[in-house]
Amino acid sequence: MDDKDAKFLICDDSILARKNLSAMLKSFGYTNIIEVSNGQDAVNAYMHEHPTVALLDIVMPIKDGVTATREILEYDPKAIVIMVSSVGTQTNLREAIKAGAKDFIQKPVEEDLLEEVLNHVLNG
C-alpha cells in the first residue's frame, strides 16, 4: 500500500487541535482523515473505519485517551496508536506505553516531528 493511502483517525476535544493536526496531515499528502472529539467516539470510529493510524489526545471528556487506546488495542492488537497531548508527564508516558501506544508527541505538535514519527510507524 502506498503510505499516502493511509487512513487517519484524529481524536481531540479541541477543534483547534484537530484542525491543526488535520492540516499537517494534508500537507504531508494524506487526505483520508476522520475526526472525533472524545475517547468513546475514537473507539467506535476505530471499529468501524479501521484507520491505519490513530492520533489520540489524553485529556478528553467521556473517555480519556489512555483508556481508549487500551480498548482499541484489545480490539485490534496490531493497531497503531500515537498519543498527542500537552500532558507528557512521566506518569502519562508510562501509562500510554503500557496501554499499547506506539509513540507520544508532546503538544504543541512540531510538523517535522509528526512527519518523522509517521514515517517510522508506517514504513518501519
Add this chain to the structure above:
Amino acid sequence: MDTEKMMNDILEASNFAELKDQMSDFVSEYIRKLILDVLMYVNTDISVGEITLVSEFYANKELSQEITGVPSAYSALDASEDVLIRFAADYSKMDMNEYDVLVKESLLDFLNLHNGLFVVQLSKLNICELSLAVPKQNGAFLMSSPATGKITVIPVSFPYGTIQFLLCELNQ
C-alpha cells in the same frame, strides 16, 4: 531575544518580586511559565500589570481548567469579549471576528497547552506528578477562594487589551 530573559525583564517590571513571599513556589512557577508560554505561543509585545491576591473574583465567562493531584489548582482566564477574540486570533493565527465556538475552543486550547507544559515541567524536575481535568466553559460566575488560600490574578496586557489569568490552589 532570549525568551527566558524577556520573561525575567517583564516580571521585574511588575510587582512579582514584591509578592513572591506571599506566594507558594507552585504559584510563582506557574506565573513564570505562563509568561514564557505567552511569549512563545501568543505574542512578545506584552507586559504584566499589578498581580493581586484576592478572595473573590467575578468573571464575565468561565473559561477554566483544573490541575489535579497534590497540589491541585483551579486556573482560568477572563477579559471582555473583544479582547478574548483578539487573543484567540493571536494564538491560533486565524481570522476571528465574533465570540463563537472556535474562539472559545482556542482560548481553552491555550489554557490546556500552558497547563500541560507546566505540569510536564514539574514532572521533569521530579517535583510532582499532576494531571489536568477537561477544560470548562460556562457563563459569568463568581469565583471564591477556599479558606486555605487566595486567588492570584495575573493581568497580562497585549496591544489589544488585557487578559486576567487566574490561579487558585485548592490544596497544598
